[in-house]
Amino acid sequence: ELDENRLIDGATGEKAIYKRRTIEEPQVGMIQKRPKRLRFVMDVSSSMAHFNNSDRRLDRMAASTVMIMESFKGFEHKYDYSIVGHDGETPLIPFVDFGKA
Numbered sequence: 001e002l003d004e005n006r007l008i009d010g011a012t013g014e015k016a017i018y019k020r021r022t023i024e025e026p027q028v029g030m031i032q033k034r035p036k037r038l039r040f041v042m043d044v045s046s047s048m049a050h051f052n053n054s055d056r057r058l059d060r061m062a063a064s065t066v067m068i069m070e071s072f073k074g075f076e077h078k079y080d081y082s083i084v085g086h087d088g089e090t091p092l093i094p095f096v097d098f099g100k101a
Contacts, residue, residue: 035080036099040068044085044093072101 042061053057065083072079081101085093 010047020046028070032078035076035078038079040065040083042083042085042095043087069096070101081090 042065048058048061049053068081068083072081080098081096082094082098085095087093
């Protein structure tokens with residue numbers, strides 16, 4: 001099969017203008033053995049509820065969280081995620097644990 005990028009070379013007499021068909025070795029790091037682990041930290045402080053009436057920040061964060069969860073559906077073999085909350089007093093409020101999505 002001709003390599004379209006080398007047509008001019010063929011017109012000038014070059015003989016090596018055909019595509020090479022081989023099975024290429026995967027590059028180092030391209031094969032993913034385990035899923036990537038991602039952690040999303042959400043702001044669940046009282047200011048989120050307090051200012052929600054004026055700028056809808058809590059509603060937007062909830063919609064973003066649902067969008068994150070929906071976007072990883074079907075990619076469980078590639079990504080493992082966790083969603084936690086932080087309210088300024090508690091260091092970690094778990095919502096979705098790794099492997100439970």
